[in-house]
Amino acid sequence: MPCLSSAQEFSTFDRADSLYFAGDFARAALEYERVIFESETPDDFNIAIFRRVQCFKQMQQFDKASAELQRIRLFTLNPDQTVEFYYERILCHYLNSAFNAALGAVEEMYFNVADSSLCNATLILQVLVYNELQQWDQAKQAALAYARTFSSPERENMEAAIHELYAKKNLPRLKKKSVAQVLAFVPGLAHMYAGYWLEGSVSLLLNAAVLAFGVYEVLNGYYITGYLLGAGTLSATYFGGFSRSYHLLQKRNYERIRVFNNQVKKELLAP
């Protein structure tokens, strides 16, 4: 269990630990809380909270894990433990998809830890957080700093891979919302811009067919039918296309960021 190693005896933790190792994380968390309730020293208190965090992480309850970390008495931790605390905090926020909160924790860590070299343990997490926030320059700097923690020749190989990954041509090319908004005036074009060619073509044909029906009816003297049925239906399909194309644009950008971030993870976490 990766948390706050210490030379202390943890006899009061025995029951909780045995539940944890038996995989009964809910009851283990409860027993760690009992340790907190009965704790006489700040060390016991902090260690029990760290272990509760592990329990919540195991149960995939990352919001609870983040909340639990707020209870840590930070002033009682030594610098190594402080970094370990921030590592957990950044990780829990990251796993909870609270990327801005994770970034806040990174900034707070550098403010609170005097020896910034200790913060290197969190560099990988920083890269992942910056990537999620599409802050490519900061992500690259953090990745290079991480590479510098290795020795030659591994370091050179890693640096080369990072430069290649974060080269402008390899960064995810995100579709612009402003372009899509202009293109959406022609039904289907914004769909195609987002990369959904088939859906865009169907939308274009559908709108054209409805428009043609309306015009045909009007030309044949069926003004009410042409206007109410043609224009009525067209307004629904035309304006519906706007919101749909915006949704598709977001979906496509999300997919591209996902692919890029997975590539970075693979590169940095490779053995």
Add this chain to the structure above:
Amino acid sequence: MKKSFFIVLFCKLFFLPCVSQITRNDVDFAFYLFEGRKFDEVILLFNQKMPDLKENASLKDSINYILGMTHYYRKELDKSAYYLSKISKTSVFYDKSVFFTALDYAHLSEYTMAQTVLENYSTTKFSSKYDQLLAVELAGLALLKRDFELFDRHAKKFKFDQYYYSNSQNQLLDVRKTLSNHRPKSPAVAGLLSAVVPGAGKVYAGQIGEGIAAFLTVGSLAAITAENWSKNGLSNWKTITFGTLCSIFYIGNIYGSVASVKVYRNQFNDKQNHIILLSIHLPVRALFE
């Protein structure tokens, strides 16, 4: 009644078989969890360790209180009422548990049960301290049952002199006035109005947007049908198609208007009940928390 039986069965099946020794320290720990709003963990604690309830009445009351209030905060009101109603008269939690039990039953729409709990309490020696609160609660429950005579009897005890209750007392009197002045809308009138002018029944039922939408839909289909009828005749496929569609929407609109009045009635009653429940809930929370 059936529901209560299953709740009791549930509690007995899940908790009582796990009888083991429990200490004051365990109860203190439970209070600590409860005050830290760790409700899931309170339930988990008693799920794995439940005392022999016959042994110690004080401990038993404490546990029933913690479990009752925990279920209350988890909005499991039936279970909350089950535990809170078991607290003995000698307990320090007795007064609070009575009012929260009544609130649980009121929110579960079991108004008679809530009334019984409070009426039994009103006959005890403890009740004089909370006579104003009792009057508010009993008046509110009478209003929930639409028993205006009973409400007036309890409302006579309102003194409007205490911050905790005066707002609720005024609100209950307002609701009483609204309910007695309310003239229910008729589904037949709504149907008739929609038959004459499509959508008018929905406007009558208070759904103006839906009424306009219904008018435009039926009106558009009628206009298209009329145009095709005048140009192609009655037997043309377009006239038949749009005429059929228009008829379906026209009849559907009448049926919808009748249903709208029923929805309106329910919404009106729900809104008034919500105000009443809030008026009887807030003073209890303010006084005991």
